[in-house]
Amino acid sequence: MTKFSVNDRPVEYRMDPETPLLWALRDASNLTGTKYGCGTGDCGACTVDIDGEAIRSCLVTIAECEGRFVTTIEGLSRDRSHPVQQAWVAEQVPQCGFCQSGMIMTAAALLRKNSNPGDAEIDAAMTNICRCGTYPRIRAAIRLAGRVLRGEERIAAAPPPGIRPEDAARAVPALRPPPGR
Numbered sequence: 216m217t218k219f220s221v222n223d224r225p226v227e228y229r230m231d232p233e234t235p236l237l238w239a240l241r242d243a244s245n246l247t248g249t250k251y252g253c254g255t256g257d258c259g260a261c262t263v264d265i266d267g268e269a270i271r272s273c274l275v276t277i278a279e280c281e282g283r284f285v286t287t288i289e290g291l292s293r294d295r296s297h298p299v300q301q302a303w304v305a306e307q308v309p310q311c312g313f314c315q316s317g318m319i320m321t322a323a324a325l326l327r328k329n330s331n332p333g334d335a336e337i338d339a340a341m342t343n344i345c346r347c348g349t350y351p352r353i354r355a356a357i358r359l360a361g362r363v364l365r366g367e368e369r370i371a372a373a374p375p376p377g378i379r380p381e382d383a384a385r386a387v388p389a390l391r392p393p394p395g396r
């Protein structure tokens with residue numbers, strides 16, 4: 216049995232200790248915001264925060280997480296109010312979105328250590344892959360989030376306060392086929 220904290224809650228996984236953290240989060244905890252891209256540590260789609268570091272969860276076993284504090288995209292904020300999330304919305308970063316939770320978790324870890332990273336520091340930290348090529352908007356959003364964290368700027372178009380992700384998902388109208396199909 217492996218015990219650690221996920222999004223500030225204690226968890227015990229009755230799984231093979233060699234199970235990658237990514238699978239425990241997605242399959243046992245239903246935290247599917249963390250994505251499976253490559254499984255080899257190359258793409259960064261599976262990035263979570265472990266004790267303040269951006270870590271690729273496909274490369275970490277749950278045994279290695281014993282006693283540690285894991286935060287996933289679902290735990291970054293309760294209401295999507297984290298400055299990085301707000302900046303991502305303001306800069307309209309995502310395209311398909313698959314890479315984005317990993318990008319956000321990596322950016323949040325970077326800004327926690329350095330709220331004013333230069334271009335070289337951003338590029339060095341953001342080694343995640345975006346197949347849609349959103350890199351310029353990612354850099355812009357990181358700079359904006361940094362200004363917010365430093366108190367230099369506020370984001371006007373913040374997500375509605377207090378909204379829960381499950382409520383937001385319900386509020387999205389179902390996609391309907393175009394007329395005539």
Ligand code: FES
Nearest residue numbers: 252253254259273
């Ligand atoms: S799925 Fe972990 S780095 Fe790609």
Ligand code: FES
Nearest residue numbers: 311312345346347
């Ligand atoms: S937004 Fe599509 S992979 Fe990054």
